[in-house]
Each structure stands twice: as structure tokens, then as C-alpha cells.
Amino acid sequence: MDRLTIIKVGGKVVEDTQQLNLLLDQFNRFSGNKILVHGGGNTATEVAGKLGIETELVDGRRITSKSMLDVVTMVYGGLVNKKIVAGLQARGCNAIGLTGADLNLISAIKRPAGEIDYGFVGDVNDVNSRELRLMLNENVVPVVAPLTHDGKGSLLNTNADTIAAELAIELSGHYSTFLFYCFDKPGVLLDPDDDSKIIYELQAEQFNDYKQKGVISTGMLPKLDNGFRAKRNGVKEVLITNTENLSSGRGTRLV
Template identity: 45%
Template structure:
């Protein structure tokens, strides 16, 4: 491994946009230091659910992963999307390996308790197998993770990709200078969700609390920001949020600090 690693998470909106995905992957492949990619799910799984008549059930704002839903998500995210991303990276001369958390026991999780809310087959991360991940990296292999983990007893679990990215970053930060980057469909944290040019370029934890208290930022990004500060509190050296173009260094984005 080199002396720095970038852990990058891309959201479903980038996965859904073929042009944006190609641009991102071309830029990602040019990153010279060691890197890991985590991707969210696209709209294909939801579309297939609809075609098969499988209902998407929500409970208190969270998506319930039934056994049927989990099968579809695994087929699409761990299969089609993951392998599509890997094949594109190979085309950019980036030697990528597509993985779920169950592969080589990379990411172990506990099934979320059924009380007070039943989320079905959703996993909360218990452990990152950093030694195996380091082995891949030492051979010049770039891991590409979908957001599927396992419980160690034969059960796959749907897992929050943002949390997976931060937990991988925290695990790797014990061995190497680690940065965490979240790429989604906005140019960072916006002070006005209707204004794409309202990026807040620097946010420390005190400012984050003020933004949260004043409800200045969109509530949807708050969990992502919590993951950012969790990473910073656990020795990840740099954390940023922005759109897919931020990794080429030409775009405004948000940097979070303690």
C-alpha cells in the first residue's frame, strides 16, 4: 500500500446516471494513491420490485428489507451494478475487485433488532476485516463494495452504504492516513436546498450543531454529516462531501472538520 488511502462512496443518483458514472469512474481511476469504492443502489432494484409486484414498505421513514426485497437488492446491487462498475474500471486500467461484505468475510454485521421498529433484513456493522482488505490493496487491487453485509451465519443483510464507507475508513485509519469522500448529487452541503450555488465550503462540529438547530440545511443530509463526524472522531484525517466531479479537484465541495 501507499502512504495514503481514499475511501469514496457514491450514491444511487450517480449510479443511475450513465454519463455521470462514467465521468466519475474515469476520474476515480486516475487517483494515484490507494483507494476503495463503495456504491449505493440505483433505481433498477426498485423498478424490478415494481415489475414483480413486490411492494416497498416504509416504517417511520426507514425502508423495510423483506426477504424478497433483499433478494432483489442483492441481485442488482451485488450483481449487475457492482460488476458493471468493476468492468468499467478495468477499462480505465484500474484493477478492481467487486465485493459484498460477505466475500472473504470483509464486513460482518448484526441484524438490526426488531424493536422498537422492524426493519427486516437490515444489518448494523459489527466488524471490518481490515487485514483481508489490506491484502487486496497490497496486491494493487481496488476493492469495490456494494452495500450488502452478512451476519457470519449464512444471512446476507442490507446495509447503509454511508455507514459502511465511514466504518471502512475508520478501520483503515488505524494503519494509514485515510480520507473519506461522499459523492452524491449536490455540490456539498447547501445552505439553501433550492440554490445549487449555496455550498458551505467548511463546516466544523460547532457549526454543524448550529445548522442542525436552526434547520438551515436539508434534514436528509444530517445522517451523512453524522457519519462524517464519527469518522473524524475516530482518526480519519479528512472528510469531504460533494458531487461526482469533486475528486478531480475542479469543483467546490464541503470539507468537514472537528
């Protein structure tokens, strides 16, 4: 099967001009089929603050009120997405910016309120791989914002790590799929304040142990939960790394 590279880039990278330019340079060098999925992170928080809208996170996941949904739609689907697309076009990479609503790419259901009410947050229930494959076959590079839709006219905020994993799983039936989570650290760390303490290979049992002990927490949890799920469902390789090491393959490999 042909190779497909899916890179999910975190909000801290897209907010730093130098890091974003490096990421786009590296991404542009990957040959063959590729998809870029991005978050938005602090930009949405900053815009919400200016509008007097409070931001609330639980284990790295955003609580999305109706007002916050409007903010993330503007920031993720507009500002961040089109900035990345423009940067790729400047590098000769023919990209198209998409949300899950475009071409019915990713549909989701609103997460039911339980112990935590996440608000207008969607859990993915279908990926339209046909449309993505048609674009990839024409050498078009999808740049996907972390927004889905419920098929009833409502957009839903959806974790970008989850979207990347769902795309990788769905497309692994058609491609040899490699999933990279690219953020501001060189990998999963035993000590979040010491970038030299990288876990180069991480097994699911180790992850659960580290999670219970609090060694791995907050925003890293969605990456690893989704990364291991992708590995269990046909994705050939999952790597967690930073921009500098993206092309070298250095970082935390899930095994």
C-alpha cells in the same frame, strides 16, 4: 503512512451513464491505494416496483423486508457492482467486486426492532482489514456493495454511507485515510434547491443545529452522521461533493 482514498458514490450517480463514466474517470486518476463503495438507490426501487414489492424509506434509510433483501442483493451485489467493476477494468484499473460476505470482509448484526423495524438491515460490528490490505498491497481495487452478513448465512442490507465510514475508520490505523462522499449535489446546501448555497466547512455543532431546524434532512443525514463519526475516529479528511468537483477537493469539508 501511505495514503488511502475511499470514495462512496451515491445511487443517482451510478444510475446516470454520463455521471458514472465521469466518476470512474476521476476515480481512476487517484493514485495509490483506493476503495470504491457504492449505493444502488432508485435502481433497487425500480426493480422492486416491477416485482410488486413496495419500497419504504425512513430518513433516507430503506426498510428491508425479506423480498426487498432479495432485490437489493441482486441489484447491489450483481447489476450495479459488476457494471462498476467492468467500467474500471476498461480503464486499466484492476478492480474486484465484493460484498461484506466475501472473504468475511464486513460482518454485522441484524438491527433489533424498536420504534422502527428496519427489517433485514445490518449494523456493522467487524471489518476484516487484513484481507483488504492484502488486496491493496497487490494494487487491487476493492469495489464494495452495501451488503454485509451475520455469520449465520444471512445477508443484510447496510447503508453504504455507513460502510464507507466503517472501512475508513478501520483502515485509518494503517493508512492516512481520506473519505469522499460523492453524490449529485456540489456539497451540503443551505437550500436544497439552490446549488450555489454550499456550506464549505461544517462543524458538528452546526450540523446538529441545522438538523433540528430541518435545514439538513432525509438522505443527507446518514452521510453527515457517518462522516462526523469517521472524523472523530482517526479519518484524516471527510469531504462531501459531486463528481465534477471530486478531483478539485471543492465541496463541504467536515471540521
